Amino acid sequence: MIRSLLMACLLAVGVGQIAGATGTHVKAWLGQALLERAWSRAGRSDEPEMPWPGAVSHPIARIEVPALNVDRLVLKGAETPVLAWGPGMEVGPKGHRLIAAHRDTHFNFLKDLKGGDRVKLALADGRIEHWAVAQRSVVDSRRFGLNLAASGDRMSWVTCWPFNAIEPGGPLRLLVTLHRTSSPDDEQAGRGLEL
Amino acid sequence: MRAFLTCLPLLLFLAHGALAAQDGAPEAARLWLEGEQGSASTLAMVTDIDIEVTGLLAYTLIRQQFLNDSGDWAEGRYVFPLPDNVAVESLRVVVGDRLIEGEIQERQQARITYEKARAEGRIASLVEQERANLFSTRIANIAPGELVEVQIGFRQRVDYRHGEFRLRFPLSMATPYVPNGAARDEAGSPAGRGLADDAEGLPNPPRLEPPLVGPLASTNPVSLRVELNAGMPLALLESSHHFVDKRYRKGAWQVELTGPNANPHKDFELVWQPAARNRVESAVFMQRLGGLDHALLMLTPPEQFVADRTRREVTLIIDTSGSMQGQSIEQAREALRVALDTLTVRDRFNLIEFSDLPTALFGRPVDVTAANLQTARHFIDGLEADGGTEMLQPLEQAMAQTVTPGFLSQLVFVTDGQVSNTAEIEERLRIGIGESRLFTVGIGHGVNSQFLSDLARFGRGSTVLIADLWQVQLRMGELVAQLTRPVLHDIELHWPEDVEFLPQRMPDLYAGEPLLIAARADKLRGDLLVTGLSNGQAWQQVLPLESFQAAQGVAAFWGRQAIRHELDRAGHGLTPEASRQRVIDLAIEYQLLSPHTSLVAVDKTPERSQDAALRRQDLPGFLADNRDDHGTGVGAGPTPLTARAMPATDAGSLAQLVRGLLALAMVMLMILHPFASRQADSEGVS
Numbered sequence: 001m002i003r004s005l006l007m008a009c010l011l012a013v014g015v016g017q018i019a020g021a022t023g024t025h026v027k028a029w030l031g032q033a034l035l036e037r038a039w040s041r042a043g044r045s046d047e048p049e050m051p052w053p054g055a056v057s058h059p060i061a062r063i064e065v066p067a068l069n070v071d072r073l074v075l076k077g078a079e080t081p082v083l084a085w086g087p088g089m090e091v092g093p094k095g096h097r098l099i100a101a102h103r104d105t106h107f108n109f110l111k112d113l114k115g116g117d118r119v120k121l122a123l124a125d126g127r128i129e130h131w132a133v134a135q136r137s138v139v140d141s142r143r144f145g146l147n148l149a150a151s152g153d154r155m156s157w158v159t160c161w162p163f164n165a166i167e168p169g170g171p172l173r174l175l176v177t178l179h180r181t182s183s184p185d186d187e188q189a190g191r192g193l194e195l
Numbered sequence: 196m197r198a199f200l201t202c203l204p205l206l207l208f209l210a211h212g213a214l215a216a217q218d219g220a221p222e223a224a225r226l227w228l229e230g231e232q233g234s235a236s237t238l239a240m241v242t243d244i245d246i247e248v249t250g251l252l253a254y255t256l257i258r259q260q261f262l263n264d265s266g267d268w269a270e271g272r273y274v275f276p277l278p279d280n281v282a283v284e285s286l287r288v289v290v291g292d293r294l295i296e297g298e299i300q301e302r303q304q305a306r307i308t309y310e311k312a313r314a315e316g317r318i319a320s321l322v323e324q325e326r327a328n329l330f331s332t333r334i335a336n337i338a339p340g341e342l343v344e345v346q347i348g349f350r351q352r353v354d355y356r357h358g359e360f361r362l363r364f365p366l367s368m369a370t371p372y373v374p375n376g377a378a379r380d381e382a383g384s385p386a387g388r389g390l391a392d393d394a395e396g397l398p399n400p401p402r403l404e405p406p407l408v409g410p411l412a413s414t415n416p417v418s419l420r421v422e423l424n425a426g427m428p429l430a431l432l433e434s435s436h437h438f439v440d441k442r443y444r445k446g447a448w449q450v451e452l453t454g455p456n457a458n459p460h461k462d463f464e465l466v467w468q469p470a471a472r473n474r475v476e477s478a479v480f481m482q483r484l485g486g487l488d489h490a491l492l493m494l495t496p497p498e499q500f501v502a503d504r505t506r507r508e509v510t511l512i513i514d515t516s517g518s519m520q521g522q523s524i525e526q527a528r529e530a531l532r533v534a535l536d537t538l539t540v541r542d543r544f545n546l547i548e549f550s551d552l553p554t555a556l557f558g559r560p561v562d563v564t565a566a567n568l569q570t571a572r573h574f575i576d577g578l579e580a581d582g583g584t585e586m587l588q589p590l591e592q593a594m595a596q597t598v599t600p601g602f603l604s605q606l607v608f609v610t611d612g613q614v615s616n617t618a619e620i621e622e623r624l625r626i627g628i629g630e631s632r633l634f635t636v637g638i639g640h641g642v643n644s645q646f647l648s649d650l651a652r653f654g655r656g657s658t659v660l661i662a663d664l665w666q667v668q669l670r671m672g673e674l675v676a677q678l679t680r681p682v683l684h685d686i687e688l689h690w691p692e693d694v695e696f697l698p699q700r701m702p703d704l705y706a707g708e709p710l711l712i713a714a715r716a717d718k719l720r721g722d723l724l725v726t727g728l729s730n731g732q733a734w735q736q737v738l739p740l741e742s743f744q745a746a747q748g749v750a751a752f753w754g755r756q757a758i759r760h761e762l763d764r765a766g767h768g769l770t771p772e773a774s775r776q777r778v779i780d781l782a783i784e785y786q787l788l789s790p791h792t793s794l795v796a797v798d799k800t801p802e803r804s805q806d807a808a809l810r811r812q813d814l815p816g817f818l819a820d821n822r823d824d825h826g827t828g829v830g831a832g833p834t835p836l837t838a839r840a841m842p843a844t845d846a847g848s849l850a851q852l853v854r855g856l857l858a859l860a861m862v863m864l865m866i867l868h869p870f871a872s873r874q875a876d877s878e879g880v881s
Contacts, residue, residue, distance in 0.1 A: 007862050007865050010865075011859070013854075013858045014856070014861075015855070017852070017855030018851070018855035018859070019855075021852040024846045025848060080842075083844065102844050104845070104847075105848070160843075160845040164849075166850050166853055168845040170845070173841045
């Protein structure tokens with residue numbers, strides 16, 4: 001009797017946890033899929049286009065990394081509720097962009113990102129910018145903050161580190177710094193950037 | 196949450212910096228940066244202080260955060276005050292994900308190491324003892340936009356007076372320090388001082404000057420924690436000027452500043468009192484380091500003590516030279532009367548006055564009788580200041596008096612200390628003082644206090660300074676307490692093995708001040724016997740060394756005492772060069788900062804860091820363009836920073852997945868288990 005009860009409990013916990021994990025990924029995928037519609041209509045009006053009623057944020061940019069076959073829609077704001085649906089972006093007073101996302105969903109590809117990798121950034125108003133990965137470093141979030149007032153020629157991508165940690169909420173972050181290039185094939189872009 | 200907490204003070208801090216610059220007020224707390232375009236104070240800082248107290252020893256770890264928001268590669272220079280008599284033990288610099296550890300080197304060597312590292316583009320930091328309580332930290336090659344964390348660990352002694360333990364920490368170190376008024380002029384000049392020197396091939400960076408403290412309108416982000424292991428039950432534990440949270444956990448008190456914005460104008464002060472005691476308490480701590488046992492013996496006096504059976508032989512010596520004319524001689528007469536009043540019928544006394552020649556009232560110390568006291572008072576009333584100062588003769592005369600067995604010989608020396616042959620007097624005193632104790636009373640404003648306190652130290656006594664007539668009663672009261680109430684004197688330590696111990700001449704234990712004795716030996720085992728005289732009675736205590744409490748910092752304490760001892764001996768039977776070498780050897784052995792050593796931290800992975808430095812130099816930094824936006828140039832004002840904590844970027848799906856799979860695996864095991872056991876059973880039957 002006790003045994004069956006125990007088994008039932010364990011089964012419930014197991015299924016619940018796996019469902020939760022799956023849910024996280026489904027939400028991440030679903031978010032990107034639903035955002036597609038809002039993105040296609042973005043920039044047409046001054047009012048931000050909300051992807052669905054009651055949505056916490058709306059898409060403001062799209063990042064593409066051709067080398068890794070990555071395409072992500074980026075939401076406004078880097079708060080926890082936003083990050084469940086997609087990478088979140090904050091913009092500093094001089095145009096410095098910070099993009100944060102979860103290490104197990106949208107920013108999992110950062111582990112394969114190399115110095116010099118090209119990135120295409122599409123903005124809601126239709127502008128396309130070209131960027132290259134300049135530097136990757138691991139920092140302790142208990143000690144280091146981010147300086148949003150940095151120059152607009154730099155962009156920071158942040159995700160949790162290390163990628164294979166079991167327990168969430170660790171203090172380390174992977175900080176990827178990107179730098180603006182004039183065209184996708186700009187030879188100068190990757191100069192001295194290999195890590 | 197933690198990330199947010201450390202980030203918040205940073206924000207407040209920066210906001211204040213911008214404010215101060217607008218008002219034209221002194222710059223807010225920032226590090227002085229010297230870059231190619233000049234000097235600017237554009238570094239922000241967060242301060243985090245951890246203090247660990249064991250008995251009377253405190254270990255403090257300060258973490259400071261600087262941000263180079265200048266857009267240039269820069270050298271940082273930071274000056275900060277520390278409590279008195281500290282021994283810096285460690286230095287760590289964290290730049291990005293790299294860690295740089297410090298080590299003690301001879302001063303010149305440290306300078307060379309530092310310059311070399313800086314020239315090679317490596318990161319180096321140098322801490323030098325400028326004065327006993329002022330340290331400077333230099334950090335070379337800070338990349339634009341880079342955050343630098345400097346950690347300095349040091350030891351200090353807890354103050355114990357009048358039954359109270361007191362730990363002080365100057366929170367003002369988290370407030371702005373502008374190295375000099377010249378700072379403003381320097382800003383905008385083609386090169387900062389440090390780099391200009393370099394360009395001209397001069398190896399010596401400028402020495403720091405005393406910092407100016409600006410009036411501060413705002414508070415600073417500073418967190419402070421104390422772990423207090425008092426080693427005894429406490430009757431009181433409180434912070435004098437700040438709000439703190441207190442908790443008792445695992446035999447120690449945890450004290451923490453409430454909130455990040457403590458008042459930086461007041462020193463942090465923690466006071467604790469032991470539960471009332473009425474006997475001499477002894478504690479021993481031990482630390483094994485470098486193959487040697489180091490011991491620290493602490494004798495704590497009772498709070499209340501009456502020494503009504505201690506017999507004293509007091510010789511009062513008074514300077515009546517011309518320099519004592521006027522106010523001074525009156526103060527001296529008053530001080531003598533106070534000292535005379537402390538005598539009881541069990542004591543003996545004598546009086547010696549001197550100018551060109553000494554005159555003793557009695558041929559030898561006499562009993563305290565009404566008649567003798569009357570004679571002495573007349574003698575004091577008749578004292579006039581005139582003539583030269585021949586200090587050596589009266590001292591030698593007093594030291595030559597034979598001490599009656601069973602008496603504690605005390606010399607009270609009242610003078611303004613205006614003599615030129617101080618070194619000769621100190622030397623003669625060291626040789627001739629014998630079993631007598633020498634107490635000095637400094638009179639007037641022009642007193643040579645260093646000389647008088649040195650004399651008292653060599654004579655195992657203490658010194659008081661009296662500047663004005665109205666201070667006589669107050670100051671002499673402190674001296675009288677020591678004169679009349681020695682809790683334990685003629686202390687002898689009988690060690691089971693051959694040991695070196697310091698101080699070499701055993702001081703007395705007085706009410707209100709614990710006595711610390713440091714010792715070192717190859718191996719310390721067995722019993723330590725402590726004997727002495729307390730209130731006319733023999734006193735002894737046996738301390739089994741096996742029960743020594745292990746404590747951090749005992750070896751460092753020995754090192755500091757030994758360095759002080761060697762410094763004292765310089766010029767007294769030891770050439771300055773020999774003394775210097777011994778101090779350097781000790782400082783390096785115990786990794787202590789001293790007048791002849793510096794603490795230097797250099798990145799110990801040269802190739803990698805050099806590559807990194809070069810690579811990063813190619814790149815415009817994080818904030819490279821901030822500067823250009825200020826048309827006015829360097830030092831025009833701080834760049835407003837918008838700092839933000841790192842976002843939480845973990846959905847936790849991996850942990851969930853692992854937990855879920857684990858639970859399912861257990862269910863599977865439970866399902867399979869009955870089959871497995873049944874099979875085993877049937878096998879057992881057949």
